[in-house]
Amino acid sequence: MSNFASLVRQSNLINGQWVGADNGQTIDVTDPATGETIATVPNSGQAETQRAIDAAHDAFPAYAGLTLGERVALMRKLHDAIQDNLEDMAQMLTAEQGKPLAESRAEVGSSAAYVLWFAEEARRTNGAIIPSPIAGRKLMTTRHPVGVVAAITPWNFPSSMLARKLGPALAAGCTVVVKPASATPLSGLVWGHLAEQVGFPKGVVNVLTGSARAIGGEITSNPKVRKITFTGSTEIGKQLLAEASSTVKRMSMELGGNAPFIVFDDADLDKAVDGAIIAKFRNAGQTCICTNRLFVQAGIYDRFVRAFAERVSAMKVAPGAEDGSEQGPLVDDAALSKIEELVEDALSKGGDLVTGGGRHDRGGLFYQPTVIGNATSAMRVTTEEIFGPVAPVYRFESEEDAIKAANDTDYGLASYAYTQDLARAFRLQDKLEYGLIGINEVLIVAPEIPFGGLKESGLGKEGSWQGIDDYLETKYTCIGGL
């Protein structure tokens, strides 16, 4: 255990108490780079979840009743606490998730930035005075916190995905029950610890780990939960939407992706290759906005594939805590097996293996960063979210062909294109069916922007001026008889 040991919480936070599961059962947390168990957390279930929801429900009136200044002060303290613990939180994140330490530092820094953003957005939850069409009346709207929020987060960004939910929820005056992914629970539990440490009253932030189905079943059916915010796969998102319909909860969904990366003949080749490396291989390709399909125009195809593969084959694959690591391990055996299946399928359907294509010499969950040329629409990688370090490259002739192929998916989260033609850039802005579009840039996410997908990539936006809206209800009041 590194020097983040003092931050590790191996129990659940329910109503201000750190407790184990009722049945005493635990879940092992393993370091994907070594397979070693670094912690255990409670395997909580329905009863613990019900108690956490009750705690959040009971804490809501007082927390929502804090003054704006008191809430903003608490959030700024939380921001400062994350900043003060950034290095230890980053090392913990790499230990439980596997990403390179540099990426973990960036993720924790991003987490703090989201908290600070929403500490300020809390000041702008304005209502409106509406001109009355009838004499003797004053019409107005006011905005109010929705109530108890359940936040369910994925394993690939266990800190920043939580920041995008706790930030607006706490800023709006909501109380929260958090369920982190069982593979990476430590980051979420630390948030509970820091929230408690900076003075959020007991019951405002509750964090529990354990059976997704049991916890999820209570979250979706308990009427005290007024909103669910979920980041994860489209498959689970659809399940939650269905289950939550019985109590008509507010729902925010940040789901899967199938990002196209389009390189036109007129692109700056070096910048396109730089962008492709980042957009494909960040977090070993395990992000929802990672490039899933690279479409390269015929005139630049051979030069791009050669330059791209040369850079990919030189990437340093190593444990995330090792200096200079550019790609860590996959998260678990299931992820590794799926990547092997997808590569085998692509090669069996005519793909050219340009570099990589198998498990890395480091063994364990490490996989070679891989480039497959001559990709076709018949391959599974075309329609399935790869979520790993595999880059299928498709050749295209015309701009229309590229846009048609790029949009041919049920997903609509992120998309990228490299061109020096300004008119084409604006045509892409209009025609690409994606919530996020990067033109000659791939690092396009920040607290200031509305992050969210179209089609089956999600509902709602996280971050930006829009991010707090999903945690507020608007009331209309008419004062008559004036």
Ligand SMILES: NC(=O)C1=CN([C@@H]2O[C@H](COP(=O)(O)OP(=O)(O)OC[C@H]3O[C@@H](n4cnc5c(N)ncnc54)[C@H](O)[C@@H]3O)[C@@H](O)[C@H]2O)C=CC1
């Ligand atoms: N749109 C976005 O911002 C992001 C989307 N993702 C997507 O998440 C997926 C990878 O993350 P995973 O954690 O594997 O996704 P997942 O959907 O398997 O799990 C996500 C979370 O939901 C929980 N969960 C699973 N079944 C549940 C149930 N029945 N009730 C309640 N909770 C349940 C899991 O324990 C985890 O905490 C990918 O599809 C990726 O595209 C990941 C990060 C960001």
Ligand SMILES: O=C(O)[C@H](O)CS(=O)(=O)O
């Ligand atoms: O894609 C994800 O999983 C995260 O949303 C990546 S980012 O938005 O933090 O870059």
